[in-house]
Amino acid sequence: MVDKLRVITDYLLKAESVVILPHINADGDALGASIALALALKKMNKEVNVLTEEEIPNNLNFLPGQDLVNQKGPEVYDVAVNIDNGDITRLGSREHYYHSARIRLSIDHHSTNKVEADCSYVDTTSSATGEIIYDLLTRYMNAELNKDIALCIYTAIVTDTGCFRYTNTTSRTLSVSSKLLEYEIDFPFVIKKAFDTMSLAKLSAIRQVINSLRLYEDGKIAVSYLTKKDIEIYSLKPDDFEGLVNIGRNIEGVEVSVFLREDGQDLFRVNLRSNDYVDVSKIAEGFNGGGHKRAAGLNISKKLEEAISALVDATISEIRGND
Ligand SMILES: [Mn+2]
The missing domain is CATH 3.10.310.30 (Diaminopimelate Epimerase; Chain A, domain 1)
Structure with missing residues (x-):
């Protein structure tokens, strides 16, 4: 069987410019997974944009790497990555960035995913797309994590698991999260902002x-x-x-x-x-x-x-x- 994360890695490492596209109304997983990947690619000196439909919501405005997030960018990229999104029309007004890229990749965990791509990786056993990004960065891309990347992936996982309460939480989810805590991220703050604080x-x-x-x-x-x-x-x-x-x-x-x-x-x-x-x-x-x-x-x-x-x-x- 083709190792799709290997194929995705090869495309990403070859690219000079990458656009990362989470679904509309981007939540903690969509944004956290997108920014984590963007920060890792930036460290590899690639031109990278995360393009979102809306501005970052208040409950996620603590996320690092927001200078990489915009609502618009250059029209053509070497690679576009669809993130945490099972239906390409849920890119809303940004769908054209996906179609006009030279290579289209997709990384997701929704069982109903029907996105067409040059390489599409869907792992329904992952609690969050952020959990897949952790694997991609550490096991495939040999990217060194740092506190900012760890915070983004942690946010992705806690938001999609409802703080590890939903049935999508697995032992792998917890072991990845345990590794992320080694970066001394302020996890009570993440949970307070993402879950408890309200207008x-x-x-x-x-x-x-x-x-x-x-x-x-x-x-x-x-x-x-x-x-x-x-x-x-x-x-x-x-x-x-x-x-x-x-x-x-x-x-x-x-x-x-x-x-x-x-x-x-x-x-x-x-x-x-x-x-x-x-x-x-x-x-x-x-x-x-x-x-x-x-x-x-x-x-x-x-x-x-x-x-x-x-x-x-x-x-x-x-x-x-x-x-
Ligand atoms: Mn998700």
């Missing part, structure tokens, strides 16, 4: 989400939402939506939590989470979305009540199929 706007969003909560299927399904009007009233930013889907999931007896937010008129971004046995990536795929067993997402273009009933129906079939 007043976010707190208002939580209150609104709780008000909107409804249960279905004997309390196994929780649905909550924010409308465009709610989002405007509280001036919510994309990172304020982070984690809101967990409010429903944490209710005793709930198996699947469905959270909708209205992105445009009658256009909703939907997050799905499950606790024990429902594969929510299957529900998401039914609406052309994707993700993992316990966490998935999709877009739906319907009126709120119609969207909710379509999602609840699909979730009920998955739940009953498992009973």
Whole structure:
């Protein structure tokens, strides 16, 4: 079998210019993995840009290497790397950078990944794309880690594992994290910033989400939402939506939590989470979305009540199929 990380390494080492492209609404894993790779390539004297759709959110503004992050860059690079993204259209307005690069690479851990590339590496057993980047840097690229790179990879792993609480956490996740702590990173600060600190706007969003909560299927399904009007009233930013889907999931007896937010008129971004046995990536795929067993997402273009009933129906079939 071809060792794809070896192929990716060869392309990266040969490149003079590299653009790194995480998915839209880049989270701790997408940004942490991207910047870690960028910092390592920079140390090898390569021209490297991380291009994001949005500015770095407040809860991740402690990440080092932000001078390498921009929203725009030169049009053509030797190599483009798609990071933590299973669907190339989720590069949003930056998709052209991927297609116009001489070589296109993709590194991801989503089981629903369908990205086309000159070399695509998908490892669904990795807790985070950051965990793959650790392997790539240390075992393949012979890159020397430093405190900044370690902090980025640690952030990627803690955010995607919910501080090592989700089932994607493996013994390898913990041994990689243990190696990262050898760089004396300020991990309580990372966790406080990424998980515990919130704006007043976010707190208002939580209150609104709780008000909107409804249960279905004997309390196994929780649905909550924010409308465009709610989002405007509280001036919510994309990172304020982070984690809101967990409010429903944490209710005793709930198996699947469905959270909708209205992105445009009658256009909703939907997050799905499950606790024990429902594969929510299957529900998401039914609406052309994707993700993992316990966490998935999709877009739906319907009126709120119609969207909710379509999602609840699909979730009920998955739940009953498992009973
Ligand atoms: Mn990820």
